[in-house]
Amino acid sequence: MRNVFKTAIIGTLALAGVGVGGLMAANAAGGSSDYKMKHMHWHFDGWRGTYDRAAMQRGYQVYREVCASCHQLKYVAFRHLGDKGGPYYDDHYPNPNDNPYVKAFAADWTVEEVDLDTGDIIERPAIPADMFPPIYPNAAAAAASNGGAVPPDLSVMVKARTGGADYVYNVLTSYDKDDNYMNKAMGIKIAMANPLSDGLVEYADTEYTDKDGKVHIIKAPEATVDQMAKDVTEFLAWAADPKMEQRKSLGLATMLYLLILTILLWFSYKAVWRNVEH
Amino acid sequence: MSDHTDNSHEHIDEDKRDFIYIATGAAAAVGAGALAWPLVMQMGKAADTLAAGSIEIDLSKISEGQQLKMLWRGKPVFVRHRTPAEISEAESVDIAQLKDPQTDDERLMPTPDGKLDPKYLVMVGVCTHFGCVPVGEQGKVDAQGEYGGWYCPCHGSHYDTSGRIRKGPAPTNLEIPAYTYISDTVIKVG
Amino acid sequence: MSGHPSTYEPKYAPTKWLDKRLPIIRMGADFMTYPSPRNLNYWWTFGGILTLCLMTQIITGIILAMHYVPHVDLAFESVQRIKRDVPFGWLIQPMHAVGASMFFFAVYIHMFRGLYYGSYKAPREMVWLFGCVIYLIMMATGFLGYTLPWGQMSFWGATVITGFFGAVPVVGESLQQWLLGGFAVDNPTLNRFFALHYLLPFVIAALVGLHVWAMHHAGQNNPIGIEPKSKKDTLAFHPFYTVKDAFAVGVFLLVFAFFVFYQPDALGHADNYIEADPMKTPEHIVPEWYFLPFYAILRAVPDKLMGILLMVAAIAVLFILPWLDTSKVRSMRFRPVTRRWFILFVIACFILGWCGAGNPDDIAIPFGEDKGITFLLLARVATAFYFAFFLLILPIMGMIEKPKERPESITKAVLGGAE
Numbered sequence: 001m002r003n004v005f006k007t008a009i010i011g012t013l014a015l016a017g018v019g020v021g022g023l024m025a026a027n028a029a030g031g032s033s034d035y036k037m038k039h040m041h042w043h044f045d046g047w048r049g050t051y052d053r054a055a056m057q058r059g060y061q062v063y064r065e066v067c068a069s070c071h072q073l074k075y076v077a078f079r080h081l082g083d084k085g086g087p088y089y090d091d092h093y094p095n096p097n098d099n100p101y102v103k104a105f106a107a108d109w110t111v112e113e114v115d116l117d118t119g120d121i122i123e124r125p126a127i128p129a130d131m132f133p134p135i136y137p138n139a140a141a142a143a144a145s146n147g148g149a150v151p152p153d154l155s156v157m158v159k160a161r162t163g164g165a166d167y168v169y170n171v172l173t174s175y176d177k178d179d180n181y182m183n184k185a186m187g188i189k190i191a192m193a194n195p196l197s198d199g200l201v202e203y204a205d206t207e208y209t210d211k212d213g214k215v216h217i218i219k220a221p222e223a224t225v226d227q228m229a230k231d232v233t234e235f236l237a238w239a240a241d242p243k244m245e246q247r248k249s250l251g252l253a254t255m256l257y258l259l260i261l262t263i264l265l266w267f268s269y270k271a272v273w274r275n276v277e278h
Numbered sequence: 279m280s281d282h283t284d285n286s287h288e289h290i291d292e293d294k295r296d297f298i299y300i301a302t303g304a305a306a307a308v309g310a311g312a313l314a315w316p317l318v319m320q321m322g323k324a325a326d327t328l329a330a331g332s333i334e335i336d337l338s339k340i341s342e343g344q345q346l347k348m349l350w351r352g353k354p355v356f357v358r359h360r361t362p363a364e365i366s367e368a369e370s371v372d373i374a375q376l377k378d379p380q381t382d383d384e385r386l387m388p389t390p391d392g393k394l395d396p397k398y399l400v401m402v403g404v405c406t407h408f409g410c411v412p413v414g415e416q417g418k419v420d421a422q423g424e425y426g427g428w429y430c431p432c433h434g435s436h437y438d439t440s441g442r443i444r445k446g447p448a449p450t451n452l453e454i455p456a457y458t459y460i461s462d463t464v465i466k467v468g
Numbered sequence: 469m470s471g472h473p474s475t476y477e478p479k480y481a482p483t484k485w486l487d488k489r490l491p492i493i494r495m496g497a498d499f500m501t502y503p504s505p506r507n508l509n510y511w512w513t514f515g516g517i518l519t520l521c522l523m524t525q526i527i528t529g530i531i532l533a534m535h536y537v538p539h540v541d542l543a544f545e546s547v548q549r550i551k552r553d554v555p556f557g558w559l560i561q562p563m564h565a566v567g568a569s570m571f572f573f574a575v576y577i578h579m580f581r582g583l584y585y586g587s588y589k590a591p592r593e594m595v596w597l598f599g600c601v602i603y604l605i606m607m608a609t610g611f612l613g614y615t616l617p618w619g620q621m622s623f624w625g626a627t628v629i630t631g632f633f634g635a636v637p638v639v640g641e642s643l644q645q646w647l648l649g650g651f652a653v654d655n656p657t658l659n660r661f662f663a664l665h666y667l668l669p670f671v672i673a674a675l676v677g678l679h680v681w682a683m684h685h686a687g688q689n690n691p692i693g694i695e696p697k698s699k700k701d702t703l704a705f706h707p708f709y710t711v712k713d714a715f716a717v718g719v720f721l722l723v724f725a726f727f728v729f730y731q732p733d734a735l736g737h738a739d740n741y742i743e744a745d746p747m748k749t750p751e752h753i754v755p756e757w758y759f760l761p762f763y764a765i766l767r768a769v770p771d772k773l774m775g776i777l778l779m780v781a782a783i784a785v786l787f788i789l790p791w792l793d794t795s796k797v798r799s800m801r802f803r804p805v806t807r808r809w810f811i812l813f814v815i816a817c818f819i820l821g822w823c824g825a826g827n828p829d830d831i832a833i834p835f836g837e838d839k840g841i842t843f844l845l846l847a848r849v850a851t852a853f854y855f856a857f858f859l860l861i862l863p864i865m866g867m868i869e870k871p872k873e874r875p876e877s878i879t880k881a882v883l884g885g886a887e
Contacts, residue, residue: 047730075548079329097329116348117339129329152742155548159733160741240741243551243558250559251729257309258725262718264302269715271295272707277882278506306714316556320531325553 035184037163037170040230044165044237047252050245051238054218056087058203059235062228064108065201067154070146070192073132075155076239078106082128085245087238097128109133149191158233158240165237172196172229196225332468334460337398345415347403350467354403354411355455356428357465360439365396367426368440378450382440385451389459400465401441402455405430407448412437428452474498503702504709505690507878511581512688512709513716514574520717521571522676526669528564529613536616538662540655543618544743562732568610569735570724572758575603583789584810586798587689593790595686598679600786605672607759607783612665614756618658619740624753626653626661635773652746692881693798694874701878752827760824761817764847765854767828778851785858792858794866802872806865813857816850823847 043052060081063073081088082096093099106126111133115122126133135151136142142150161167167185175194176182183190203220221227238244333350335357340346346357360368368382385401386394405412407430413421414428414437423429423436425444430437435446442451457467476497478484487494535554537546550557579599582588588596615626630653634644649656687695696702703709727735735757739750755763765782769775785792800807826832826843834840875881 075545075552077326077329079325080552083325129326129331156741160738162738164738247558247562247729247732251725254725254729255722257305257312258718258722261302261305261309262715262722264298264305265711265715265718267298268302269711271298272711276506276703276708278508278703316559317527317531320554320556320560321534322555324535324549324555324557326549327553 035170035174035187037166037185038173039166040169042165042237043234044244047248049248051085051087052234053087053089054206055231055234056238057206058220058228059231059233060087060105061203062196062201062232063154063235064105066195066228067232068135070135070142070151071154072135072151073155073239074134074153075131076242077129077131078102078109078126079128080239080242081105083242085238085242087235099128102128106130147191151192154236154239156240158237160240165233168236169229169233172232173226196228198224201228332466334464334466335400336464338463340398342397348467350402350455355467356399356401356403356414356441356452358399358401358414359397360399364426364439368438369396371438371440371442377443380440380442380451385440385442385454387454387457387459387465390462398465399439399441400454400457400467402453404453405432405435405448406443406450406452407433407435407446412452472498472501472503475501499684500704500706500710502684502705503696503699504688504705505696505701505878506703506708507690507692507882508688508709508712509691510712510716511577511585511691513713514578514581516713517574517717517720518571518578519676520720521567521574522669522673524567525564525571526673528560528567529666529669531560532564533662533666536662538616538659540618540658540744543616543658547617559728562728566724566727566732566735568613569727569756569758570720571606572610574720575606576758579603580814583813584800585689585691586693586793586795586800588790589793589798590790591686592683592689594682595679596790597787598675598682600783602672602675602679603786604783605668605675609665609668609672610756610758612661612668615653615658615661616665617740618744620742620744620748620750621737621740621753623653623744623746624749625755626657628753630657632776632779635776637773654746689798690878691799692801692875692878694876694878694881697877698879754825757821757825760822761820762824764820764822764824764843765851767824768844768847768851782851782854785855789858789862793862795862795869795871796866797871797874802874803865803869804872805869806861809857809861809865812853816853816857819846819850820854823850 043049043055063071079096079102080086082093082099082102083089086096088099088101088105089096090099090101093102096102106128109126109130109132110123111126111130112121113124114120136145139150158164158168163170170185171183172195174183174185176184179189180193181189181191183192199222201223203223205217205220207215207217331351333348333355335346335348335355337357337359340357340359342359343361344359347354348357349355365382371382373379373381382396383394385399386396387400389395403411410430410432412423412428412430412435414423415421421429423445425436425438427439427441427444428437429435430446430448433447435448436444437448437452438444440451441454443449455467457465460466474494474497476487476494478487478493483493486492532550535546535550535557537543547561550561552558554560582596582599611625611629615622630644630647633647634640636643645651647657648654649660690696737754737756739753742750754760762779762782766775766779769778795803795806797803800810823832823843823846828842828844828847830843831838831840832843832846
């Protein structure tokens with residue numbers, strides 16, 4: 001009996017192993033040239049990984065000041081920035097619509113709306129409930145402004161490319177020195193010119209007051225291409241999977257519970273079958 | 279099944295086994311309960327529904343005797359710019375005779391200077407009987423019911439110029455939404 | 469539903485009353501006391517696990533349908549909304565998506581178990597046939613469901629699969645466009661796929677009822693393939709097999725939960741996070757992992773119609789399996805030669821899955837520089853073996869193989885220490 005059980009486990013694992021192996025083979029296809037993808041250690045890696053809040057906040061700044069001139073985040077709302085697990089979450093504002101950072105960031109954008117008196121399209125500052133607004137009125141306009149290529153939406157970009165966060169980071173940091181459009185990670189010339197250059201954005205120092213009322217100043221890192229790429233990738237990873245932290249913490253509780261239940265079931269099984277030859 | 283023998287050793291084992299069965303059953307029940315929670319709660323209001331909960335209305339654009347209808351949380355909100363006659367009628371009612379006693383003042387929210395402005399009556403335009411939208415447009419006298427306010431055509435509830443139930447099956451007055459004046463002429467509902 | 473004498477006796481007036489009119493409690497009680505062979509091993513727990521999978525998919529699916537919008541402009545967005553804004557949508561959506569993979573994982577083990585222990589042989593042909601129909605409808609349901617998130621893989625998967633029908637001679641194109649409700653995969657397609665995806669699981673549930681009925685009528689097979697002869701050979705389903713199944717379910721759920729919480733996207737494909745674009749096909753389209761072996765068979769032939777026929781045949785051959793295997797011995801435990809062929813067959817299935825994931829012209833097994841066996845060649849060899857196993861090996865081995873000596877009864881086998 002014990003042997004059969006062992007075979008069962010090994011067989012199950014082998015099946016799973018081949019399944020995953022097949023997937024990897026499927027995913028490994030593509031990729032090109034001699035460029036070697038750089039594998040990064042992300043703060044959100046692993047079974048207890050979380051998003052690095054400071055990096056996400058800097059990443060939002062990079063998105064706002066650089067990426068947002070062409071790329072939308074259409075499945076993200078401003079209020080999401082203040083959600084639990086988001087870059088600007090604050091215990092004091094469980095409702096992200098009240099979060100002053102979120103309000104200020106929203107107001108920094110304009111959205112279109114129909115004036116109910118005249119029927120005209122008017123612009124107003126965004127509120128936390130609004131989604132990130134479109135950059136171009138339509139796909140044709142987006143293509144026309146970008147040499148025929150529509151800049152893709154970034155909401156789920158980190159999930160939409162094999163390699164995930166590593167891929168996004170590598171694309172942003174692998175432009176050819178002599179050719180602004182030659183992307184080495186993708187192995188082709190792309191429509192997006194190298195968007196980052198050292199010192200492109202100005203990271204501000206942040207300060208926070210600790211429990212004793214002491215004010216600490218956290219020095220901002222230097223805004224190198226590498227740093228900005230890392231930060232914006234951290235932000236986009238959150239945008240693509242905003243519930244990751246919740247999922248992982250519930251996952252831990254669930255796995256522990258299931259483990260205990262399974263052990264109890266094992267003992268119940270042993271007790272029921274105690275005098276039965278099989 | 280096993281043969282039951284009467285020695286005490288077997289009794290102890292029996293207790294141990296019962297404990298395991300009960301513990302297993304309890305653990306499974308707890309898990310099923312915990313699983314039911316998300317499966318039930320998913321039907322509640324989603325985050326985007328909760329967030330899109332407020333509108334702003336410019337009162338200055340409503341002329342005297344007119345009513346503005348706006349959609350708020352999927353229901354119409356009535357904003358009535360009442361005439362002096364309608365206001366005095368609303369204020370002169372003896373509230374003791376009402377089904378849902380409320381003074382007209384109790385149905386208004388304070389302006390930024392702390393006073394009440396009886397000119398503007400803001401209500402959720404949903405009959406408290408079974409949820410139809412009452413009629414009450416200015417100029418159609420017979421559409422305003424017997425008390426000159428609103429009339430619900432579904433089951434014949436009559437509301438007065440303060441939106442209070444006066445006749446018919448509706449149990450309570452028309453609901454006043456939570457709103458605030460964000461300037462002298464602009465209110466924010468929700 | 470079960471073919472054993474009922475031992476249920478209603479104790480109270482209301483249950484007595486009910487038992488005369490609708491013996492539904494009796495049915496449940498008989499189910500619980502059903503005599504099962506005492507030597508069933510862990511491979512037999514997958515029936516219970518599959519029941520759980522079906523229930524999980526139906527419950528989470530109904531919930532997702534409350535929030536999903538089957539429209540080409542809104543489908544992708546509504547899935548994002550489920551994951552971001554719907555309370556616990558971030559949990560329920562991956563449960564359904566991962567659940568589909570877990571369902572197929574369990575059904576494949578269940579099928580290989582049936583093959584190994586000869587559970588398809590007389591008098592259990594109907595059990596096997598219903599199983600094959602269930603598997604076929606599961607494949608349809610899985611495919612239809614994969615279309616719904618309206619990502620690039622959804623769209624192009626639907627385009628390719630419905631293209632199969634276009635290969636039918638003469639009426640192919642009309643048939644395909646009738647299925648699609650248009651010239652190409654579009655909103656009408658998405659709408660009908662959603663309707664059918666909602667319907668089919670209930671058809672599966674009904675067929676599972678028939679599958680279990682047929683099994684209870686014929687009695688369960690067991691690892692030695694010898695029918696129970698006396699009461700000693702069997703145990704009541706409850707508590708013996710309910711508790712064993714429950715333990716196996718616990719282990720299964722641990723694997724399930726691991727994927728849901730820590731690797732929700734590992735079994736999917738990145739391209740399905742790009743909204744469907746009828747103007748652009750992804751570079752490398754592959755089906756979900758559970759269809760890969762059939763995809764490899766499809767591509768093993770350079771002809772459109774022949775490829776499809778071969779793929780259909782790969783499933784059709786399962787339906788006639790009970791009449792292909794000529795051996796009187798059920799369990800492979802007593803068929804030493806066929807047992808080896810069976811192991812090779814399982815390996816061939818995995819190789820087919822591997823080939824389905826690869827690019828046909830890429831090198832699968834390299835010999836030195838730039839030379840080796842391509843996935844295409846490997847797939848052809850594995851496909852040939854797949855069919856040979858059913859059409860040649862099983863019929864011939866049944867006639868020429870000398871089976872090992874078999875124990876007289878289950879009790880003898882258990883007590884005699886024959887494994």
